[in-house]
Amino acid sequence: MERVVKRLERGEKTRILAFGSSNTEHFLPGIHWVECLGIGLKEKYGAISTLINTGIGGHTSSDLLNRFDEDAAFYQPHVAIITIGGNDSSPDKNISPADFEANLLELHRRFAEMGTEVIFQTYYAPNVADLQPQRYENFRFYSDIVRKVAAQTGAHLVDHLKRWEPLRDRYLEKYLPLMHDGFHLNSRGNRVMGIDLTRHFNAPLNYHTYDYWGEALVIQKLMDQLELESV
Numbered sequence: 001m002e003r004v005v006k007r008l009e010r011g012e013k014t015r016i017l018a019f020g021s022s023n024t025e026h027f028l029p030g031i032h033w034v035e036c037l038g039i040g041l042k043e044k045y046g047a048i049s050t051l052i053n054t055g056i057g058g059h060t061s062s063d064l065l066n067r068f069d070e071d072a073a074f075y076q077p078h079v080a081i082i083t084i085g086g087n088d089s090s091p092d093k094n095i096s097p098a099d100f101e102a103n104l105l106e107l108h109r110r111f112a113e114m115g116t117e118v119i120f121q122t123y124y125a126p127n128v129a130d131l132q133p134q135r136y137e138n139f140r141f142y143s144d145i146v147r148k149v150a151a152q153t154g155a156h157l158v159d160h161l162k163r164w165e166p167l168r169d170r171y172l173e174k175y176l177p178l179m180h181d182g183f184h185l186n187s188r189g190n191r192v193m194g195i196d197l198t199r200h201f202n203a204p205l206n207y208h209t210y211d212y213w214g215e216a217l218v219i220q221k222l223m224d225q226l227e228l229e230s231v
Contacts, residue, residue, distance in 0.1 A: 001156040005202050008045045015050045017077035024055025030187025036194020044203035060088045061103035080111050083121040089138040104149040118155040125164035130182025166226040191216035
């Protein structure tokens with residue numbers, strides 16, 4: 001991540017690819033976390049970043065590999081943000097934990113061959129009430145695989161799930177208004193995810209337009225407090 005930030009600080013043109021499934025695809029009205037990142041980067045570094053979103057709902061890590069040439073390599077990104085695993089963890093997709101891990105490693109290898117810096121993300125926390133217990137257990141296990149692969153490859157990890165689960169479990173009344181359904185964020189939730197991501201680029205969204213970002217910043221501060229309490 002240090003290399004990415006230094007590149008931005010030098011003012012180098014930077015293509016950033018968001019690669020994933022429905023968590024990445026902008027399929028709802030309102031601002032999306034990818035756009036939040038773009039706003040933060042422009043505010044901090046100027047108009048040097050191009051954000052490319054090739055998320056497709058329902059896709060798995062296998063699907064990302066199958067469309068890698070057209071939806072990833074084609075753009076020759078300097079940075080790739082990979083957010084995948086929610087569909088892989090579904091028994092209906094028939095992707096074993098070993099297959100999922102192998103797919104993530106292969107995605108990292110292909111990006112690394114192009115000189116692309118890889119950032120892995122875990123998901124935000126889904127609403128447990130809307131999931132079968134086994135599906136949620138699978139989801140958490142596959143999230144651990146994302147963490148494992150990030151550590152193994154040296155890729156940067158943005159662990160949203162680690163921050164969102166305490167919020168959901170302690171402050172359900174604040175969590176539910178951020179969700180479109182049990183497994184997807186609405187525009188309000190995307191703002192929270194987006195401002196958390198901008199921190200990793202040293203471009204936090206905490207500037208003068210507080211009237212727009214206010215709720216997200218309050219939630220972020222609450223997540224910070226919950227994280228400190230868990231240490």
